[in-house]
Amino acid sequence: MHLLSLTVPFYNESEAIVHFFANVIPALEAIPNMRFEIVCVNDGSRDDTLQQLVAVSERDPRVRVIDLTRNFGKEAALSAAIDEARGDVIVPFDADLQDPPEMISLLVDKWREGYDVVLAKRANRDSDSGLKRWTAAMFYRMHNAVSEVKIPQNVGDFRLMSREVVDALKLLPETRRFMKGLFAWVGYRTTVVEYARVERVAGETKFSGWKLWNFALEGFTSFSTLPLRVWTYLGSAVAVFALLRAFYLVVRTLVEGVDVPGYASLATAVLLLGGVQLIGIGVLGEYVGRIYFESKKRPVYLIRRRHEAGQEHA
Structure with a gap:
């Protein structure tokens, strides 16, 4: 059987961890003919996130915990998780469960049809505020207008990638990483599956307006002159x-x-x-x-x- 690696950055997600594993593990176990591992990266959390993750890994050998020396940011933590993944297919995932774990089986089905990349696209942004919906639309429109590498609109990090795609990502030497752009840059045969995103199960978002602004600047300067x-x-x-x-x-x-x-x-x-x-x-x-x-x-x-x-x- 093939191995699926679910790669998850964690930063101060203490309140969400119990809900995360209670929902994700049954969803992964329901995928036929597929083994799985969950690669959890603790990105310098200041609460007891690490202790909870280690406790889960001691009970379940399918859970691996990577503890970074400090908070490097989500893009670096996601890079670490992908680098550590051993699977034939890799699925980046968020700890807040806004992306339904049940969607993973649909991504796997598309991969079995022969696709190297399966994008999970939000059918709408009803879970976001009006201001966030407008700024997100403006970012995608402006980025794709000035950049040669087009980023699919309303597609986040949640996707499935084959081992070949991940090996290609590892060849990219950037230290300042805009992962959405890197995912799009490598290409490969791609398809899209739409889904509805929900509210966080617990905790609060770690992205303030200022961080999102800097994130957008990173995207513009990474892929366009x-x-x-x-x-x-x-x-x-x-x-x-x-x-x-x-x-x-x-x-x-x-x-x-x-x-x-x-x-x-x-x-x-x-x-x-x-x-x-x-x-x-x-x-x-x-x-x-x-x-x-x-x-x-x-x-x-x-x-x-x-x-x-x-x-x-x-």
Whole structure:
């Protein structure tokens, strides 16, 4: 039988762990002709998440726990879980159970039809606030407009990938990782299964508005240089406008003579161009910063301990 690896990052999910295993394990056991393992990555939790995960792994050898040295963020924790997975098929999953575990069997059915990647697409975003629905739609629209790599709309990390796809992901050397983009970049034969997402079973989301904004910036700068190119076009347009303005002033001076220019219009022009230049420098800084971090060649994450089948490994 094939082995399915469910890869799950955990960060301060103490309240959700009991519900998680009570729902996920029966759903995985119901998949015919499929063994499974659950790879749990503790991403530097400050509550008793790690202790609860280790206790489950001691009772059930199908549960493995990877304890990172600190909180590296969800993208790094997800990378660690995928790297540690041993399965023939790998399914990234969230601990909050907003994605129904029963959907996993449908993903497996599509994989058995010959697909390498099976995307779980949200049929709607009714569980989100109106503001989050609008910002999510704007992100997908803008990202896919400026990037050569298109991200499927309303598709998160929840998906099934074959071992061949995961091995391809491991070849990508980025340390600043935008996993949705990396998943899309590798390609392979892909299909989509729609589902309805529900509310969290317990706990609170770890993504604030500020974190989501930075996450969106990471997506834009990871897969497109158009934000840099825009400033070339904008600078060219301003330069052309300045030349036309200069030509107009010369002609007007020859025809009407010299007048006293307005200070307000001059100050406005200086402040406008100064602001545009600072924004351009900021965009350039985002890319220089990425080069700076990538040049360090630091690992994406560090593992402190591995817990499996009642044993502990460094």
